[in-house]
Amino acid sequence: MKIVRIDDPDDPRLAAYRDIRERDLRGREGLFIAEGKVVLNVLFAARRFAADSVLILENRLEGMSETLALAPQQLPVYVAAAPVLDRIAGFHLHRGILAAGRRPQQPDLEEVLDALPAEALVLVLVGIANHDNMGALFRNAAAFGVDLVLLDSTSCDPLYRKAIRVSVGAALKVPFAVAGSAAEIAASLAARGFSNLALSPRGGEDIRTVRAGPRVALFMGTEGEGLPAAVMAAMRTARIRMAEGFDSLNVAAAAAIALHQLAALPR
Numbered sequence: 001m002k003i004v005r006i007d008d009p010d011d012p013r014l015a016a017y018r019d020i021r022e023r024d025l026r027g028r029e030g031l032f033i034a035e036g037k038v039v040l041n042v043l044f045a046a047r048r049f050a051a052d053s054v055l056i057l058e059n060r061l062e063g064m065s066e067t068l069a070l071a072p073q074q075l076p077v078y079v080a081a082a083p084v085l086d087r088i089a090g091f092h093l094h095r096g097i098l099a100a101g102r103r104p105q106q107p108d109l110e111e112v113l114d115a116l117p118a119e120a121l122v123l124v125l126v127g128i129a130n131h132d133n134m135g136a137l138f139r140n141a142a143a144f145g146v147d148l149v150l151l152d153s154t155s156c157d158p159l160y161r162k163a164i165r166v167s168v169g170a171a172l173k174v175p176f177a178v179a180g181s182a183a184e185i186a187a188s189l190a191a192r193g194f195s196n197l198a199l200s201p202r203g204g205e206d207i208r209t210v211r212a213g214p215r216v217a218l219f220m221g222t223e224g225e226g227l228p229a230a231v232m233a234a235m236r237t238a239r240i241r242m243a244e245g246f247d248s249l250n251v252a253a254a255a256a257i258a259l260h261q262l263a264a265l266p267r
Helices: 012-017 020-026 037-046 062-068 082-089 109-114 131-143 161-166 182-190 229-233 251-263
Strands: 002-005 031-035 050-057 076-080 097-102 120-126 148-151 176-178 195-199 215-221 236-239
Touching: 012 031, 012 050, 012 076, 012 082, 012 097, 031 037, 031 161, 037 050, 037 062, 037 097, 050 082, 076 082, 109 148, 109 182, 120 131, 120 182, 120 251, 131 148, 131 161, 131 251, 182 195, 182 215, 182 229, 195 251, 215 251
Parallel strands: 002 076, 050 076, 120 148, 120 215, 148 176, 195 215, 195 236
Antiparallel strands: 031 097, 050 097
16 A cells, blocks of 8 residues: 655645535545545445545554555555544544545446346435434445445435445445436336335235235335435335334435345245
């Protein structure tokens, strides 16, 4: 690895890391920020995304040797003292372990779907605007072997720093694509033999009794409003049975239950 000591917080080589919180909200010219040792392990091991550089607090460098051994040999590893790192980030960064990754070109939905195997489980997210939920949903997707996550155009960015951190790196591991509307996604999946299943407290079937073919797509909506009525009306629906007088779960918790059930179905 290529260790570079940084003493000037205005060093232009660190532009991607400057004012992290503000730039998370307005973009980083094709880059994203990964944070924490576990996340960097996934970034370097999965190799789905190219890394541009690493920025580490000086007293964390020794404990990062195994992680950095997974990185490309010539990747620049910038090392700084806490006051310098905090000036760069714009706030106190207690983890002190960051990497700048490069976003790939957004894949074409039809090409992504055509590349799926004959037996596939897809998670479709509609209107998911909370980054904690997005990260937890990707963590669930990785845990239950989801082949692809599809996001409608109103969902938030899974490569937002907090979403990646909450996903414990799963957002860097599970393939995903951003498509158009839920209806457009459903039509493309149905055309390829997928059984589309909408999960909602208003769903018709108990998720425990659902049986499906080798290709299944689970649609999840935002908390509160849930999936649009038109989407629900156009496909099979399921619910999670709960105690009387209570009808909803956090969207990530609900997805975990449903994905556990669907992943266990014979294909």
